[in-house]
Amino acid sequence: MLRSLGTLVVVATLHAAKSASLVDADDALAFGASITHLNETNFEHLTQAATGATSGDWLVKFCHAAVPRCERFNGTWDKVARALAVSRESQGLPRINVAAVDSAESPRLVKRFALNSCPAVLFFKAGVMYSFQGGSFSVERIAKFAERGYPSSPRQRVPPEAHVATPH
Numbered sequence: 566m567l568r569s570l571g572t573l574v575v576v577a578t579l580h581a582a583k584s585a586s587l588v589d590a591d592d593a594l595a596f597g598a599s600i601t602h603l604n605e606t607n608f609e610h611l612t613q614a615a616t617g618a619t620s621g622d623w624l625v626k627f628c629h630a631a632v633p634r635c636e637r638f639n640g641t642w643d644k645v646a647r648a649l650a651v652s653r654e655s656q657g658l659p660r661i662n663v664a665a666v667d668s669a670e671s672p673r674l675v676k677r678f679a680l681n682s683c684p685a686v687l688f689f690k691a692g693v694m695y696s697f698q699g700g701s702f703s704v705e706r707i708a709k710f711a712e713r714g715y716p717s718s719p720r721q722r723v724p725p726e727a728h729v730a731t732p733h
Contacts, residue, residue, distance in 0.1 A: 599646065600663050604670055623662045625688075625689065627668050628668060629669045641703070645663060649663060
């Protein structure tokens, strides 16, 4: 009896240590989670949103630094990146790329995607963009939207990139 009780204590201690290390790892950008900063110059090249080609799915936040709600949303966005990385890794699913656009620095992207307010969250998948709706920008709601809720949200084909005339 004492021997099995000792084993139980060791197992419980190892389990608690493992759980604590998972929590600590989750506080850092877990599983290599990152937020890519997009702008008018690199958006289409990195996301391939209009073609739906090979760079994967993208969850993109559009914010303007002068908007207080956007400022408060930054910490949430870091947590969304971590939550999606952990969830996708644990399920053996491909990563969802998480990105941010500064709307003030990228007015052509704001116009291209017909964004009327900040913050705005769009999910790009296979040449289609889906709009996150519903007011509350919680980590859980945004992660659920990106993983399985997007099909029931407003969607449209990704508008083509605007071509800027160049002098000849």
